[in-house]
Amino acid sequence: VSHEFKTPINAIEGYTMLLQGEELSPDQEEYVEKILFNTQRLSGLVGNILLLSKLENQNIPMKKTEYRLDEQIRQAFLSLETKWTEKEIGFQVELEEVKYTANEGLFMHIWINLLDNAIKFSPSKGTITMFLKQEQDSVKFILEDEGPGIEDDVKSRIFDKFYQVDGSHKAEGNGLGLALVKRIVDSAGGTIKAENREYGGCRFVIELPKQKDEII
CATH class of the missing domain: 3.30.565.10 (Histidine kinase-like ATPase, C-terminal domain)
Incomplete structure (x- = not known):
């Protein structure tokens, strides 16, 4: 499930970053920043869940x-x-x-x-x-x-x-x-x-x- 979340989250983050280049009102800029901040938090959460799952199941090649x-x-x-x-x-x-x-x-x-x-x-x-x-x-x-x-x-x-x-x-x-x-x-x-x-x-x-x- 966590893996399937990554694609839509990355898409939302990418489109939100594109909006930052537009001419926006102060309120709109604030909304875009909040969307981006929370999307990045969600992306980090999903990444951590995946990494922890791989560690617990020993699915990470331990290249040293x-x-x-x-x-x-x-x-x-x-x-x-x-x-x-x-x-x-x-x-x-x-x-x-x-x-x-x-x-x-x-x-x-x-x-x-x-x-x-x-x-x-x-x-x-x-x-x-x-x-x-x-x-x-x-x-x-x-x-x-x-x-x-x-x-x-x-x-x-x-x-x-x-x-x-x-x-x-x-x-x-x-x-x-x-x-x-x-x-x-x-x-x-x-x-x-x-x-x-x-x-x-x-x-x-x-x-x-x-x-x-x-x-x-």
């Missing part, structure tokens, strides 16, 4: 290449520049050079989803902290924000499909991002956990198994 994890995280960070500049969020970043062998396309979903969440829940002019480092038996990525944190009674559910922490944020997501992240991390033999910082905010910690033949 060696690449720089630190560079990929920087790319994800830059791709969200509009969002974090809008909220005037600052960053503290310490990324060690890490070469890793994985499915590069899938791993990008990890960094995009986690960073997007951190930006979404961070206060204006807050600070997001990122670490990537080699340890003796693993590669560890840590992402911290200064948001409201996670209530104890929902910590065990935030990686569930379609689960959203707070009803006030329903318009901003579809509850699939963290489920995707966990499934991708699991497929790589890693672990992910979420915890509240003792001085406020939330911390996500990903540990990936260190590869015997990786080049450091």
Whole structure:
């Protein structure tokens, strides 16, 4: 069903983008922007459902290449520049050079989803902290924000499909991002956990198994 949704959604998005080039009244421009925004949200939802389904049914060819994890995280960070500049969020970043062998396309979903969440829940002019480092038996990525944190009674559910922490944020997501992240991390033999910082905010910690033949 999700696959069949893609064609009409793409058609609506394409025609809506064509309307943006027309001479429109301010009200019409606003309507077109809203159609495009919601169509793109729907397209993202369908894409995430398909990807999660493929992951759960192991229908994705796990083509792996060696690449720089630190560079990929920087790319994800830059791709969200509009969002974090809008909220005037600052960053503290310490990324060690890490070469890793994985499915590069899938791993990008990890960094995009986690960073997007951190930006979404961070206060204006807050600070997001990122670490990537080699340890003796693993590669560890840590992402911290200064948001409201996670209530104890929902910590065990935030990686569930379609689960959203707070009803006030329903318009901003579809509850699939963290489920995707966990499934991708699991497929790589890693672990992910979420915890509240003792001085406020939330911390996500990903540990990936260190590869015997990786080049450091």
